[in-house]
Amino acid sequence: MVDGDPAAAGGGPGGRAGAGRAAGGRLAAPRRLAEALLIAAVSPVVPGIAHLRAGRVGVGAALLGVQAAALTAAALAGGRYRALFLELSVRPSWLMTLTAACVVVAGLWALLIAHSYAVLAPDGLAPLWRLAGGTTVSVLCLLVIVPPLSLAQYGYVQRHLIRTVFADGPVPAPAVQVAARRGGADRGPGGPRLNVLLIGAGPDAPRDPGRVGGITVAGVDTRSGATTLLGLPDGLRRVPVWSGAGPVPFAAGRPLSEVYREGAEHPELLAGGGRVRDPGAELLKRTVAHMLGQDIPYYVKVDERGVRELAGTASRAASAKKGCPFWANLRETGPMAVLKRYRRLARVLINSVNTDVPRRLLPPLAGLAAKIENAEITSLRPAAGRASAPPADHPALRALAARAPGERVPAARPVIGLPILSVSCN
Template structure:
């Protein structure tokens, strides 16, 4: 009997010791996981607690330097960061750097757990600890992988849209990005492509002349149905010595037909590759019409415009009156709201109960709204989606090397620069018989009144297919068409004044 009682007491003592030991192991695992989580948030905590002061201090110091460097860079060098964000080489370096940082971070998490993990854990406890640490590593790896992937997508779009070198493939002088000129002139084109239409019609054509010191901008808008203009000297002028006729049957051609005609007739622009013929001939043609230098072009396919607007989160517009879109028999109601991409496209394209010239004015207001609202921070935070949209929708001949200069210039345009607009529409001109002398005179006056006066006499591009300034026989101005804009406007008007806000 006594031996049985002694054996029972011994068994109870063993059970108590097992329970106490299991509880201690559980508390040790919780402590280890807590220190591992703390080290994932602040490097070195686990090492310092485990008595490894040298390594812990190094990790803590490195983490502190990373935080301080990031904060100082974001606060002080933000403009430089934005300029670096449009340079493919720096984007590659950033992607590699963020992946390396992620690898170091995961290593710190794993090693922290290893040095504070208690001995004698059961199989279940070991599994629970390993799973928890794996989840912590996953939490670190996901944002790092996303950042590296997004950077790759952005870089791919950047290199797809912007090529290196100038139009002839020659290196660009980044020390003097504007070639000594006080203004840079960019032709903004809206391509009205569609599944049921062959080729591209440039239904929106605006030359943006930007003062490189102040950012002051004047927009010179040409109507899509302008006629009786000359093509630049060379093969194009030789084929149409009396003005562009398009179909060759003697009927005057329209300005929005030049782009596609050049793509279909490579002999007009010899030496220029496919998909570049249209822009080159149109740049030279518009340079001659306005007698203004055309440095670069940007073409936005209207089918992709909606995607770009959606990518930046929409565009806020004030609509003074209802706009009917006959294709869908819907109405865009008057008022101030954030338009989706589809609504913004609808706002800029509809001419039901209005005309081409009213539509041109609305398109300028969209440009103004996007320029004001799509700040670099918004673009960069949504660059993954925006990169995919712009890759589909935009083509340009702006060199990669000039992107930092253009980013700096765009910040000037955003920060209070004056944006004026002059549209060459009836009754200021007759689209069928334009007074090109008047157009050139008013263009020169508009540019000279916007910021710093341009240096040198404006000329067309100097390539064989775009050299010189086309001449044209001046016609009569006036002759307003039905539904045209209210009275001739011969001076540029501020978009801040003309666009509802």
């Protein structure tokens, strides 16, 4: 070899080709790295794509098959068993299973991203590129676990809400619950009609827990979901307070709203014994059922501040129509809007709602709620002030309570001897 030979100096064709191949290799590695990261990123959506790209056809096909089967089953179930999913969403045991399953899915997705990157990561990467690839994969793993872990959190919050708000244990016997029943009306959502007493607590409830107002009987047709809200004037006098087995002495001049305070201060008035969640609400429920001649097995007590906060949290719509509950406006709110605020909604519900509805009835009640969503809702409010309020056991009130849920009544006209206002909540 002669000094100064161009070939020896790398200046010949062979030297230039080697340098080109080296440069091409340096450029190809980052491209292969970018390709590996991109395929790893989409692997939770298309599992197995990285394995197919790497030539592992068996594993890749298996993962794609599992994904296709899962998506098909979910689509079919979502279309045919929506009501079932709604019922399962109020079962604490299923919610715990959902929470655990979401955590497992989050781990599997993160593992899938890491393994997909591992089978495609190019060899011979410079340390800086290896660090960049590992960092990117870590970020992708953190991002992919957010959706399932968020769903797990919703499941946990829902379970906590159900276990906190709703009663656990058997329902008291019908003989203790109701007197003056007419016929053999069923007490659960499986019967043709379900009545629930809605009790409102004023904004000063923390300072005066015995003060309530806004006493309403919600009658629901369990077949169609049609609902009538019969608002009872707070000023009703001559109230026939009922213990569940007999009358309770109560001054004729005291209004219906005072029955709650009487029960709260004297829980021994309740017949049948046993522990109840809210003696005041229980005595008021039995009294209203007795004076209307209707079976009212359950009550729901909500404080006024909670209603306002719920309405402001769950819906951006206008305030509810007069005489209609706030949830009439929730129809105008999309599911995603409710989901975004669900944790706050759950907190408000836990702090504002008290009920004796047992947990075991929540699944059928969830199905009933789906019917109410698209059904006729009518509010009946007897237009009677304190001075002109009829006795609490007025026959007109019984006649109004006996009307079929959702049945319309001419507005602002005397009906069966009692002037009322009728408002459609739809």
